[in-house]
Amino acid sequence: MQIVYKFRIHFDDHSDIVRFIDITSTSKFSDLHSIIQESIGFDGSKEYSFYMATDSWRSTYLICSTEKIQEDAPDPKEVSIHKNINNPDQHFIYIFDPDLEWTFNIELVKILKAEPHRNYPFIARKEGEAPKQYKLKGKLPGSSSSGEYDKMAEKLMADKLTEKLNKALQMDDEDEEDDEEEENEKEVIRKMTDKASAKSESDKKKPSSGSGTKVLDFEEEEFSVDDNDLDMLEGEEGDEMDDMDTDDDYDDYDEYGDDSADDY
Numbered sequence: 278m279q280i281v282y283k284f285r286i287h288f289d290d291h292s293d294i295v296r297f298i299d300i301t302s303t304s305k306f307s308d309l310h311s312i313i314q315e316s317i318g319f320d321g322s323k324e325y326s327f328y329m330a331t332d333s334w335r336s337t338y339l340i341c342s343t344e345k346i347q348e349d350a351p352d353p354k355e356v357s358i359h360k361n362i363n364n365p366d367q368h369f370i371y372i373f374d375p376d377l378e379w380t381f382n383i384e385l386v387k388i389l390k391a392e393p394h395r396n397y398p399f400i401a402r403k404e405g406e407a408p409k410q411y412k413l414k415g416k417l418p419g420s421s422s423s424g425e426y427d428k429m430a431e432k433l434m435a436d437k438l439t440e441k442l443n444k445a446l447q448m449d450d451e452d453e454e455d456d457e458e459e460e461n462e463k464e465v466i467r468k469m470t471d472k473a474s475a476k477s478e479s480d481k482k483k484p485s486s487g488s489g490t491k492v493l494d495f496e497e498e499e500f501s502v503d504d505n506d507l508d509m510l511e512g513e514e515g516d517e518m519d520d521m522d523t524d525d526d527y528d529d530y531d532e533y534g535d536d537s538a539d540d541y
Contacts, residue, residue, distance in 0.1 A: 279303075279391035282358065283401065286313060286371075289334070289380035294405035300398035301391060302359035306341050310353060312398040313371065313381065317407035323374035327353065329361065330368040334382050344375055379410075 280302040287295045296316040300309055306327050314321035326342035340361055341351040361367070362385065369383040391397065 280359070281389040281391045281397060282362070282385055283387040283389060284309075285384045285386045286316075286381055288407075289370075289382055291405070291408065294407055296403055297386075297401040298398055299389070299401050300358065302357075302362070304358055304398060306353040306356050306358060308398060309358060309383075310371070310373075312400065314373075316400045316403065319373070319379075319407075319410045321373075323376075325353070325371065325373045326350075327356075328370040328372070330370045330382070332366075332368060334368065334370065336370050340369070 281299050282302055284298045284300065285295060286298060287293075294317075296313065298309070298312050298316065300312060309327075310325055311321060324342070324344035326344060326346060327340040328336035329338050329340055330336050339347060339350055341353040341356040343353060344350075361369075365385065365388065367385040371381040371383055373379040373381070
């Protein structure tokens with residue numbers, strides 16, 4: 278004869294949300310985890326643990342866990358429920374998702390014979406609407422119903438999203454200011470480069486002398502000598518050479534003495 282346990286399960290901070298689960302005594306704690314998740318509409322994807330508890334819902338020791346809380350913590354798939362039933366009203370504490378710590382109180386309320394052709398485990402009864410898994414956990418001050426709770430939670434999440442968007446926009450504005458300053462610096466450098474290039478090009482394009490003009494540079498002062506000036510200089514040089522020849526003739530004349538001069 279197969280034995281069935283009927284457990285009463287409720288949220289630790291939502292005592293009005295209750296589920297009744299029928300499960301065979303030989304089932305594993307992993308089976309109990311799965312049927313609880315199904316009954317409240319959670320996805321069951323997070324780590325979880327089961328603890329032995331007192332009648333006042335104080336945990337006494339860890340039964341099993343998928344989270345490595347202890348090095349020797351048994352896997353829920355390997356621990357049978359009936360091996361941890363010590364009282365007819367046995368109490369367990371079930372914690373799901375270490376980050377949010379969804380906490381459930383589990384109480385054994387009845388021991389039954391398995392019904393023929395009944396598939397176990399199954400959800401025997403539901404009371405109350407379970408909160409959303411990924412919204413704020415716990416009742417908010419002033420909320421009187423699950424619908425109002427959801428609206429207030431959504432508002433808080435919307436406010437947080439708005440705050441994040443505002444921060445993102447502020448960061449974008451700061452980035453734009455930095456880009457503008459960088460562009461201004463580049464523009465200043467570009468103008469200085471263009472100015473230097475223009476000056477260099479201007480120096481290269483200074484007017485050169487014509488065919489009859491020679492340009493001489495003396496310490497940034499420019500002197501021009503045209504063809505007429507050159508002819509004049511050449512003429513003066515020629516006169517000097519003639520004078521030198523005449524002097525030579527007189528010298529030759531003196532060499533002959535006075536008698537030679539009388540011959541002339």
